[in-house]
Amino acid sequence: MIRVTVWNEFKHEREYEGIRAIYPDGIHMCIAKFLGTQPDLEIRTATFDEPEHGLTQTVLDNTDVLVFWSHALQDEFSDEVAERVQQAVLSGMGLVALHSAHFSKIMKRLMGTSMTLKWKHSQTEKLWCIGPTHPIAQGVPSMIELPEEEMYGEYFDIPKPDDVVFAGWFSGGQVFRSGCTFTRGLGKIFYFQPGHEEYPIYHNPDIQRIITNAVRFCAPAVSARQTLECEAL
Amino acid sequence: MIRVTVWNEFKHEREYEGIRAIYPDGIHMCIAKFLGTQPDLEIRTATFDEPEHGLTQTVLDNTDVLVFWSHALQDEFSDEVAERVQQAVLSGMGLVALHSAHFSKIMKRLMGTSMTLKWKHSQTEKLWCIGPTHPIAQGVPSMIELPEEEMYGEYFDIPKPDDVVFAGWFSGGQVFRSGCTFTRGLGKIFYFQPGHEEYPIYHNPDIQRIITNAVRFCAPAVSARQTLECEAL
Amino acid sequence: MIRVTVWNEFKHEREYEGIRAIYPDGIHMCIAKFLGTQPDLEIRTATFDEPEHGLTQTVLDNTDVLVFWSHALQDEFSDEVAERVQQAVLSGMGLVALHSAHFSKIMKRLMGTSMTLKWKHSQTEKLWCIGPTHPIAQGVPSMIELPEEEMYGEYFDIPKPDDVVFAGWFSGGQVFRSGCTFTRGLGKIFYFQPGHEEYPIYHNPDIQRIITNAVRFCAPAVSARQTLECEAL
Amino acid sequence: MIRVTVWNEFKHEREYEGIRAIYPDGIHMCIAKFLGTQPDLEIRTATFDEPEHGLTQTVLDNTDVLVFWSHALQDEFSDEVAERVQQAVLSGMGLVALHSAHFSKIMKRLMGTSMTLKWKHSQTEKLWCIGPTHPIAQGVPSMIELPEEEMYGEYFDIPKPDDVVFAGWFSGGQVFRSGCTFTRGLGKIFYFQPGHEEYPIYHNPDIQRIITNAVRFCAPAVSARQTLECEAL
Structure with a gap:
């Protein structure tokens, strides 16, 4: 059983009617719902407004993979919690960072770069698979068309992906x-660009398949967390 | 002094008036001309119709970087010469493979894959730099627009590039x-997609800059060729 | 069910008493035996002396992963069969190439390099895991000591591994x-250095675990083979 | 002209007579001296005890490559200066991090991992070149023997190097x-393990050659620093 925590800022969906129409219970509940249909995944959710953003040490200790969506409150996100999540990843927790979470404190800490990019609203995206043997690409068509999505463009300032x-x-x-894997410490990371809140991206079955595959790919071989330390022989 | 041999099939330019209008003396002479303006480069050319395609052992022994364009005669290209070029690359000769040369015997031998792709004539290409620190990208704008080019599309069956x-x-x-580096043995390789013969791609100054940079990048540190062999200790 | 073909040259074991003592039925039968204990693996074997080396098109079409050990007869190995195996890998068959198989025609074709290295008999090897999150490393200790093994030393002329x-x-x-993964076409490859025929390497449970993991890692997501071709749009 | 700043903690050399005997003026002066013989390098030095550790914004703005050795005072190193150095690297400054600097705040910020390893004093090291075509390896023998060095052992918790x-x-x-390159933002990084303070590693001409090559490799193409920012189109 892979224990998944789906984290969402959950701000835009409560502020804007148009976004609420797409995700009435928040992006997290939409993702939790389609992941929850998988018999090997056990899902919980957490959001920004909960104490410690719902990412207490206990929650992280019992999370195999964290799915993370954030945007407007990234500066307000607790440094302490960001550090805690980074340590959890280094000790083996998987991380699926979605869309604007590229600019989260968590991703900046794990990547070490500026994570900057170009952006513009409302474009058509065609998402091409250029790694057909990768576990995350299994069962996914060679191209997925998203009629409307926020454009994210190069140069994307990331370290070279795995x-x-x-x-x-x-x-x-x-x-x-748009879909990059990284390894940091004992943790596997997948960054996935699609998912602007104004378009129903996470309702797309192919996008759901990718995120589901990514959760399985990022899950650690064993759930036991291991903190790496320098060791004198 | 980097000794460059520019090789061209030189078939289309003699067959089709429209292509001859773009490259009156052949693609090789166009490339030789702009490379020849560089004081550190010494240029010779060779073409398919010459004995041994102009790629004798002596020529290869005296070539630091081979720039290679081929298309219609790839099946007719000598297996023996392809093998000889492969060995030259493994022993340190640089290779800049242009456009349809992805499907040359030389590239197939060096890469080991099918080198297949999708293609279609006459599209606009925007060439984005996603490796701004790479030596081949120096002095090149972040995006180059080619109003008309042959489309080459994914999935491109290559080994993971450097x-x-x-x-x-x-x-x-x-x-x-569209622009990928590989190392094989002691040789450095740059594959570069732009350059369909029906459009004046190699007259574009930014494309010329990239090819010039690539020649310098692929040049071996020392011209002396070294054949790697298994060694018993 | 992953369909595995274990291929062995099966020459040394019949020529030298010392080697026969270690592998009475050949290296292939030793490997087939420990792989055969796994419920998800279906094992057959093939050897050099069989017609077409036992690697007919039908056998390859029904093989998900080929485990391959070769040494003394690599020059005598059929070019046609080597080509056939290469194509099977490109269309999705996994390949686990063991020890001296680095210098097989199959590996040379898939890698494109000289595959040369340094070597010497009878040394102690300590095999360190430097990719602890990789599926092939799961359940394997951080270091495996092999009291006696043939030394293989750098510079090892391979393309940069995945x-x-x-x-x-x-x-x-x-x-x-000593343990490198590569992707070529739709096929996943693991090259693994341990396994000189004079020492009982494949009787070591940790080595067996690595090879078992590698078979699962290299298995294609779907058994249906797919031949990549250029496609005009 | 490449403007190099050689930074050293400069603590051990002043505390221990044995270390002072090896580096009477400090590790930084030894490195500055051999780099200073190169006509294309302009050298300055800085140490921990200087205001802002000698790494003011003005110094960094005028540094193309920072060579950095640190050990005992890594926890005391200013967070603000570490952040400033990170930003300088992201905007194009090269970084050559030596030996125990793997555990510096600067490297931890840029890499995002724990940077942990195993260690033990006083062993013989043989440093093998496994990237013979890399610019940093030019003119360097295939193996360098260091009769006495501090052992650093795997698992080394770094992101996958370039x-x-x-x-x-x-x-x-x-x-x-022992010798790894990374790119972060517009900056190139070389981490090099040799250089424990108790042994005369930086007096070794081959080690000096590697560090000199690394400085040239990490130097930006243009000295002008560029801060990457998100850009709305």
């Missing part, structure tokens, strides 16, 4: 490394 | 890993 | 990239 | 990725 599984084409002329 | 320096966006909806 | 999972330390002073 | 140029063999049985 693998670039998906590359995004945008109608306005940009390209993007 | 670096993907450029990614191509095509107006028809495709993306491509 | 991952170096194990690094070998040898008592004579050499190091080696 | 290239592993050198691998260390240690007489006690360990191996290590």
